[in-house]
Amino acid sequence: MDTDTPPEEVFDELFATIEERKETLPADSYTASLFTHEKGKNAVLEKLGEETTEAILAAKDDDRDELLAESADLVYHLLVLLAMEEATLEDLQVELRNRF
Template identity: 40%
Template sequence: MDERQPRSGQPPELRFQDGLIPAVVQDVETGQVLMLAYMNEESLRRTLAERRTWFWSRSRQALWPKGETSGNVQQVVSVTLDCDGDALLVKVRQQGTGACHEGDFSCFHYPVELPAPAPVPPSASSGEGSRERPGAEEDEPREAGGDLDGAEILAELWQVIGERKQHPAPESYTSRLFEQGVARIAQKVGEEAVETAIEAVRGNPGGVAYEAADLIYHLLVLLATSGISPRQVFAELRSRRR
């Protein structure tokens, strides 16, 4: 997630499952996640050789170069293997109107309405949840009872982020993000979105929740540095229900 732990040893070998490996495609300029597709060994070889994306169609059981008929070619900038060797991150320069066959720039354009999160018992802080998170040491809201609902958690986190923006603290991760500027914050949003998508592809609900929490946190920081409040986002979502 962050560059907190040094790399050790050799990179992992590619791990194809049933001959395929998921590839998350990300726009290199904006950090926006464009699509999720699958590659086999041949499509990956062509992607690396031609520096444009090739995928394997599971429905047609055939290779296909992205943009073959639409002209929405993806020029490959980099291909990165994840730490387990079972997923790829492909950064591209998207040409044409976008990645989605429905006409949107990104295939991820259908918001999912989330239910209010259930209270997390104190014991849930052990295990995987104990690893360091951005800002966890001083930037996240605290509630002794652990019974804040979703709206209260967002409101309190937004308040903390606003305080760090107005009154920077040297030890604050949030303050350091503001100092690094909007480009770095936007990059972090893109990275966390990709990691959330990867956990979903792996079928790891706990990982999705963990990475989604980081994504929401960084998105709120991006809103704050852009002068946008969550109320404006909620108003936009509300207008789309009419």
């Protein structure tokens, strides 16, 4: 992912990278390993639970930096799960928009 990406485009670029890794499955990619892991979706669900707990604990401890780091991990793993389920970032955006 390009560090020069404007903040408002980060989710789009991250999801595109996740989708690309899902298709090409490079051997040295953590993201690709999540799609090929023997536990499959369960491995990602476990990571979501872990990252959620870590974000909650960081918030409880008023540790803003740790909260942001754990939230980034949480969002990343959520996007991987969406890709696994053949959902798109646009699907999520539409769902959120519909809630306004």
